[in-house]
Structures are given as C-alpha cells and as structure tokens.
Amino acid sequence: MARSDLSETARRLHSGAIRLLRMARAADDESGLSAPKLSALSVLAFGGPQSLSGLARAEQVTAATMSKLVGDLEAEGLVAKRTDRNDRRGVRIAVTARGRALMEKGQKARLALIRARLATLSDAERAVLDQAAALMLRLAGSPP
Amino acid sequence: MARSDLSETARRLHSGAIRLLRMARAADDESGLSAPKLSALSVLAFGGPQSLSGLARAEQVTAATMSKLVGDLEAEGLVAKRTDRNDRRGVRIAVTARGRALMEKGQKARLALIRARLATLSDAERAVLDQAAALMLRLAGSPP
DNA sequence: TCATTTAGTTAGTCAAACTAACTTTCTGCT
DNA sequence: AGCAGAAAGTTAGTTTGACTAACTAAATGA
Numbered sequence: 001m002a003r004s005d006l007s008e009t010a011r012r013l014h015s016g017a018i019r020l021l022r023m024a025r026a027a028d029d030e031s032g033l034s035a036p037k038l039s040a041l042s043v044l045a046f047g048g049p050q051s052l053s054g055l056a057r058a059e060q061v062t063a064a065t066m067s068k069l070v071g072d073l074e075a076e077g078l079v080a081k082r083t084d085r086n087d088r089r090g091v092r093i094a095v096t097a098r099g100r101a102l103m104e105k106g107q108k109a110r111l112a113l114i115r116a117r118l119a120t121l122s123d124a125e126r127a128v129l130d131q132a133a134a135l136m137l138r139l140a141g142s143p144p
Numbered sequence: 145m146a147r148s149d150l151s152e153t154a155r156r157l158h159s160g161a162i163r164l165l166r167m168a169r170a171a172d173d174e175s176g177l178s179a180p181k182l183s184a185l186s187v188l189a190f191g192g193p194q195s196l197s198g199l200a201r202a203e204q205v206t207a208a209t210m211s212k213l214v215g216d217l218e219a220e221g222l223v224a225k226r227t228d229r230n231d232r233r234g235v236r237i238a239v240t241a242r243g244r245a246l247m248e249k250g251q252k253a254r255l256a257l258i259r260a261r262l263a264t265l266s267d268a269e270r271a272v273l274d275q276a277a278a279l280m281l282r283l284a285g286s287p288p
Numbered sequence: 289t290c291a292t293t294t295a296g297t298t299a300g301t302c303a304a305a306c307t308a309a310c311t312t313t314c315t316g317c318t
Numbered sequence: 319a320g321c322a323g324a325a326a327g328t329t330a331g332t333t334t335g336a337c338t339a340a341c342t343a344a345a346t347g348a
Contacts, residue, residue, distance in 0.1 A: 016280030017161035132276030136160030
C-alpha cells in the first residue's frame with residue numbers, strides 16, 4: 001500500500017470513527033447523564049472498584065476533575081466511595097446497583113443504534129467491521 | 145450473524161472508535177487550537193464558505209455557540225465573515241489562508257499518528273480497515 | 289525522625305455547550 | 319402595500335467539564 005493510500009485510509013478511518021460516534025451520541029440524552037459520567041460509570045462497572053486517581057487516569061483527566069465528577073455521582077447515588085483500607089490517603093470508588101443499571105441502559109441505547117445499522121449490512125460486511133474493530137483497538141494500544 | 149454477535153460487534157466497534165479518536169486527539173495540542181475550532185475550520189476548508197447556521201448544523205451545536213466560536217476564529221484571523229449579499233439577515237463565513245494552513249497542520253499531525261499505526265499492519269489488515277472506514281461512513285449516513 | 293512523594297479535595301479560571309431575549313431581515317398572506 | 323410570523327445572527331446568563339494552584343493527610347524511604 002502506497003503512502004498516499006495510507007493517508008487516505010487514515011483520513012477515512014478518522015472521519016468514519018467521528019461520524020459513528022456522533023451518531024451513537026444521539027442516544028445519550030435518554031439516560032439523563034453526561035458522557036463523562038457515563039464513561040466513568042462504565043470504567044467502574046467493567047473494571048471494578050477503583051481509586052480516584054486510577055479512574056482519572058483511565059479517563060485521561062486530572063484528579064481534580066475526577067474528584068468533582070465522582071462527588072456528583074456519589075450525590076446521585078450512582079457510586080459509593082469509601083476510604084481504602086490498605087492506604088488511608090486514598091479512596092475506593094465502586095458503582096452502585098443504581099449506577100450500573102443507568103449505565104447499562106445508556107450503553108444499551110447507544111449500541112442499539114449501531115446494531116440497527118449493522119443489521120442493514122451483509123454478513124461479509126459485518127465480518128469486515130468485526131475485524132476492523134479489533135484492529136482499531138490494537139492500533140490504539142488497547143486490549144480487545 | 146446472531147443477535148449476540150451483532151451486539152458484540154457493535155460494542156467493539158464503538159469502543160474501537162472511541163479509543164482511536166482519543167489516540168488521535170493527542171496530536172491536537174500542537175496546533176494550539178481546540179477541537180471545536182479545528183472541526184469548524186475543517187468544515188469550511190472542505191465545504192467552502194457557509195452561513196453561520198449552516199456551520200452550526202454541520203457541527204451539531206446551536207447558532208449561539210457557533211456565533212461565539214466564529215467570532216473568536218475571526219479575531220484570530222482564521223476566518224473571514226461578511227454579510228450575505230443574497231440575504232442580509234445572514235453572513236458568509238470563509239476560512240482564511242492562515243486558518244486553512246493551521247487546520248491542515250493540525251489534521252496532518254492527527255492523521256500522521258493514525259498512519260504510523262497503520263504502517264505496522266499487514267496489507268490485508270489495512271485493506272480491512274479501508275473497507276471498514278467506508279462502511280462506517282455508510283452506517284453513519286455520511287458520504288465517503 | 290523527617291524530607292519527599294502520593295492521594296485526594298477545594299477554589300479559581302476558562303472554554304464550550306445550552307437557553308432566553310433581542311434586533312434585523314425575509315417571506316407569504318391578506 | 320402592510321403586517322404577522324419566521325429566519326439569521328448576536329449577546330447575556332448559566333452550567334458543565336476541563337485545567338492549575340494550593341492545601342491537608344498519609345505513605346515511603348533514607
């Protein structure tokens with residue numbers, strides 16, 4: 001593949017990802033939670049209880065930002081925060097059942113949008129996207 | 145493809161797109177412009193001069209938000225704004241040479257990141273991503 | 289023991305998003 | 319022609335989410 005083809009693929013991939021996420025974002029309003037909140041809940045739901053700084057790192061924001069956001073989530077009963085028994089400087093943050101339910105609802109709506117669109121494709125096309133998803137995660141340095 | 149496979153593909157595609165864009169965002173700081181500004185400049189650079197409301201629609205924000213942002217871009221000499229001769233209620237906004245240069249620089253940096261990652265893949269894998277990009281644009285209802 | 293580092297919180301600031309209110313211009317109907 | 323309603327854009331006010339700076343408490347290692 002020539003250099004210009006690489007650039008073209010990069011450009012279209014970038015553009016495709018942006019548009020796909022914009023489309024999926026339309027479903028977020030239903031949960032009544034912002035994207036940052038949903039995202040943090042998702043990290044907790046899938047990764048289990050975290051320290052505040054761990055959560056901030058996962059979300060690529062500062063501890064100050066995450067401290068505020070977690071405070072809000074706690075006030076809304078979506079996470080529970082308590083002193084870390086192994087290191088009393090820190091806290092452990094866990095998602096509550098309510099928080100998990102809301103997060104799953106939000107995610108379900110988002111994925112339903114994508115899934116409905118996927119259903120309009122052929123099996124071969126879907127297989128392409130399946131492989132591409134794994135490649136994209138690899139490109140970004142994340143585990144699939 | 146079964147329903148659960150569809151959901152899994154949707155989940156991984158969603159996740160892959162998020163991570164890919166997060167990775168690409170690392171390059172944005174170099175241009176000294178925010179993502180919203182770069183995005184608006186991009187729309188103007190590729191789509192030609194626009195009305196303010198057209199630009200707001202393309203970026204999926206309100207006219208108020210875009211009015212402020214365009215005001216800033218104009219102050220920075222990156223766009224030129226003038227009354228629309230055909231409808232004096234409105235304005236035409238065009239990217240300046242300076243704005244275009246900055247936008248292209250920013251985009252170049254972003255795509256370079258993706259391209260470098262693409263270079264680590266096999267030809268077959270790249271072909272998969274190329275096809276996937278077109279499919280993603282189709283899924284999102286955008287022209288490739 | 290103590291200097292340094294780490295974990296988290298709070299205050300202040302800024303950008304970007306929204307809504308509301310407003311002015312100007314356009315459109316279409318009477 | 320006149321006018322009501324709609325469209326285009328601007329400004330003010332508010333909220334959220336991001337950052338930095340400053341701080342306290344706890345942990346670490348010399």
